[in-house]
Amino acid sequence: MQAKWINRLLLMPATVWLLVMLVLPLIFVIVFSFGERAPAGGYIPAFSFEQYANLPARFTAFKNTLTLAPLGTLAALLIAYPLAYYLAVKANPKWKTLLLVMVIVPFWTSILIRTYAWIYILGGRGIPHLLEFIGIDGVRLINTPFAVLVGIIYGYLPLMVFPIYVSLEKLDKRLLEASADLGSPPLRTFRQVTLPLSIPGVATGCMLVFILLMGEFLIPALLGGGKVFFIGNALVDLFLQSRNWAYGSAVAATLVIIMLVTVTLYMKLVARVGEQREDVSIL
């Protein structure tokens, strides 16, 4: 009986925090989304679907987010997997810690500064300038979807590397020997043993990166130059510039719903892969 109360007491701060900082604001957003914009900006209570009917006006933001977030996740996965594999399986144990630290080092500097750096790398005096030297003219990189994608991969790579690294690291290397012993060449062993057993890490990494990307606004703001913008940028614009709270709330609520649907579908998919397995959980 006492233990139960202690449990409740210990869960109190988290519960209060979630209620006040998550559930309550979410209710506000949903309520606001049915309201109207006050003439001077802000919100007037109402009950209309007008804001939702206006959503197509922000179609580009949704389109960009819903293409670049999955694409960025996939690209990060394709780059992170070999890196994580190298770190976990191939790297000399002597250098492993150093290499892992090097993956984290970028986090010691603010993402804002690091993304700023990309403006120069991708901008006119950066890579395009170098390309001119070897005779390739007129390449424009900055303010393109490509620039945003590069920024996304750069910023989120460690989040993808670590979960995969962990799942490959704890993979019993004798399983690979057992597979070879039973007649399977290295590539088949990778497909039949390594890859399936690293799925938990892949699932976690993709989930982390995808969820964060759906709400991303800094990278498109800096590297997309107002041409490639995400829903996050639309929200900043609606709430802070045009002060259209009602419409902003409708966009935000839609984003939440889209996330809810995609993440649920994703979890179902992962659960099906891991149906018969003990070692796969959603996160």
Added chain:
Amino acid sequence: MTRPNDIEFTNVTKRFGDVVAVDNVSLSVERGAFFSFLGPSGCGKTTSLRMIAGFDQPTEGDVKLSGQSVVGVPPYKRPVNMVFQHYALFPHFNVGDNIGYGLRQRTPQPAKADIDRQVSEMLELVRLSGYENRRIWELSGGQQQRVALARALINHPTVLLLDEPLAALDRKLRREMQIELQTLQREVGITFILVTHDQEEALSMSDTICIMHDGQIVQTGSPTALYDDPVNRYVADFVGKSNFFEGKVVEADDHGAHIETASGRAFAGRNPRNAISLKNGSSAVLAVRPEIIFIASPKTGAPSNADVEAPAVIRNRIFLGEQTEYLVEAEGLGEVLVRAPKHAETQTGGFNPGDQVLIGWQSAAALALEDA
């Protein structure tokens, strides 16, 4: 007529950087034998096994399987299979898929019905019929062991390698599996190569044991030969229990030597190596197995065949069931371990710590060995 050799090592050396794991080893294993590598960790036994499996390649020398050199041949192209320490079963497959894994790697892949049939045959062989759909983590240690065996045997390897296969099992199950492995070996009739640090395991199952130390073979022979005629102290110490009395050779001939211990007393001992290495003045050791030592009360006196005897005091008594182990402090010998069989105990009634006794042995049963 000798049977063909399944495995042959010719001057095999394996170095990992500066470390010599296997040092110029030559050996051959007859087809159908139950052969064991025995030794402490780091003696090179596992590396030897891994060179047979193909996980490690020899730095120098040649490894042959069924007369064919396999140096440079990757593991997935060798007709040998292995039962790994801690089994290394695939956690993402069920029992049936684990066992059928080897068949699924073949090109062309056998039909599913064919795989299923062979899997169930294998399960029958290891007495796990009907376990196809069980998950690996639902099995006990002994069952996992059997699945690992079935998985390794399904490809009908010419040689089965077993890397400390029983180390993770409890004592009773280990005994059972020892018998089962022996039976299985007779049933499938292929060569079994066992790696173990457990002398009892090696003694009870193998036809031939190869004792290794620091990457080299110390002695190869049948369990009885190793027990009765160890070539040096290392082997005598590793195989069975033994008392060792260190000293110097004072007299040596073709059959044995007299060894003088620090107390100034000389003891005779047989030398299984025909005294080749025992020269006058060289340091040597007298090995006396605890079960050949008699223990008697001073009143009854020593048995007639004993020619060495010493008064002693009982320090400790351990009852082991069929026999009793005594640790005694003997005059001029120090601490001596003695094993008295149960039937001897019923006559004397046994001894207790503090009792004055007489111990001794027959010189012909003692061994004069190199102190290595």
